[in-house]
Amino acid sequence: MNTTVPGTENHRVKTALRVIEIIEIFSREQKPLALSELARELNAPASSCLALVRTLLSLGYLYETSRRQGYYPTGRLLAMAQRITKADPILERLYPSLRELCAITGETVVLGKLTSLNTVLYLDVLPSENPIHYVAVAGEQKQIHANSLGKALFSALDEPAQQALLDKMTFTKRNDRTLVTRQQFLSNIQAGKEKGLFTNLGESMVDVGALAWPVTVSGGHFAISIAGPLYRIEANLQNHAQKLRVMCTFIEQH
Known part of the structure; x- marks a missing residue:
C-alpha cells in the first residue's frame, strides 16, 4: 500500500x-x-x-x-565542511599541486568541472596572497562560453559530446568581449588548442583575466585555471601557461 x-x-x-x-x-x-x-x-x-x-x-x-x-x-x-573537504578524493590528491601553482604564479588558482546542468562548477579556489586578486568561492557556477575553465573542459570532450553540449549552450553577452556565437566559440577553442592555453581575457568581467588547461584525474575530466587582474594575466600569459601545462602533466603522471 x-x-x-x-x-x-x-x-x-x-x-x-x-x-x-x-x-x-x-x-x-x-x-x-x-x-x-x-x-x-x-x-x-x-x-x-x-x-x-x-x-x-x-x-x-x-x-x-x-x-x-x-x-x-x-x-x-x-567543522563538518572541513571534514567533508578533507576526505574529498580529488581535492586531497590535487591540493598540494594547486597550492604550489598558486605560490609560483602569485595568482588565484581554481579547480573546475562541468556539471549536468551544463555549467562550470568551481570545486576549489585557492586565493592569491596579492592584495589585488581574483575573488571566488568553491561552489560557484559559471557559463561555459565566457570562462577559461569552461573552454578547457569543452576541449577535453569527444566530438559527439561537444555537439550535444553546444546544442544546450546559451551564449549570453556579458560585455563587448564575450563570445556570442557558436562559430566564435569554436574558433576560440581551436586557437586555444594551438596556443596551448584557453583564455578568458575580460569576456565575463572586463578587468579580470584567466587561463586554463584540462587535466584528467581518475578517469574524470577536470580543469585548472590561473586568474587575476587582466593586466597581470596578459603580461604573464605565456609564462603562466607553461607552468600550468607542466603542473597538469605532473598531476596526470603521478
Whole structure:
C-alpha cells in the first residue's frame, strides 16, 4: 500500500533549499539576524522560518546570541565542511599541486568541472596572497562560453559530446568581449588548442583575466585555471601557461 502523501517530496525539497538559503544568507550578511530579518530575506512566512530555525537550533547549527540580536551559525557547520573537504578524493590528491601553482604564479588558482546542468562548477579556489586578486568561492557556477575553465573542459570532450553540449549552450553577452556565437566559440577553442592555453581575457568581467588547461584525474575530466587582474594575466600569459601545462602533466603522471 502506498502511503506517500501527495506533495511530500516537493515539500522536502523546498525545505532543503530553505536550509541552504539560510546558510547563504548568513554568509552574505555576516551578522546575527532576527527571525523577522530571516523571514524577509527568505521571502517566507515567519511561522515557516521559525520551524526551520528551531530545527537548526536543536541540531546545533544555530544559536541565539540574544533575544534582541537574533541567531547566528555555530562552528558545527564549519567543522563538518572541513571534514567533508578533507576526505574529498580529488581535492586531497590535487591540493598540494594547486597550492604550489598558486605560490609560483602569485595568482588565484581554481579547480573546475562541468556539471549536468551544463555549467562550470568551481570545486576549489585557492586565493592569491596579492592584495589585488581574483575573488571566488568553491561552489560557484559559471557559463561555459565566457570562462577559461569552461573552454578547457569543452576541449577535453569527444566530438559527439561537444555537439550535444553546444546544442544546450546559451551564449549570453556579458560585455563587448564575450563570445556570442557558436562559430566564435569554436574558433576560440581551436586557437586555444594551438596556443596551448584557453583564455578568458575580460569576456565575463572586463578587468579580470584567466587561463586554463584540462587535466584528467581518475578517469574524470577536470580543469585548472590561473586568474587575476587582466593586466597581470596578459603580461604573464605565456609564462603562466607553461607552468600550468607542466603542473597538469605532473598531476596526470603521478
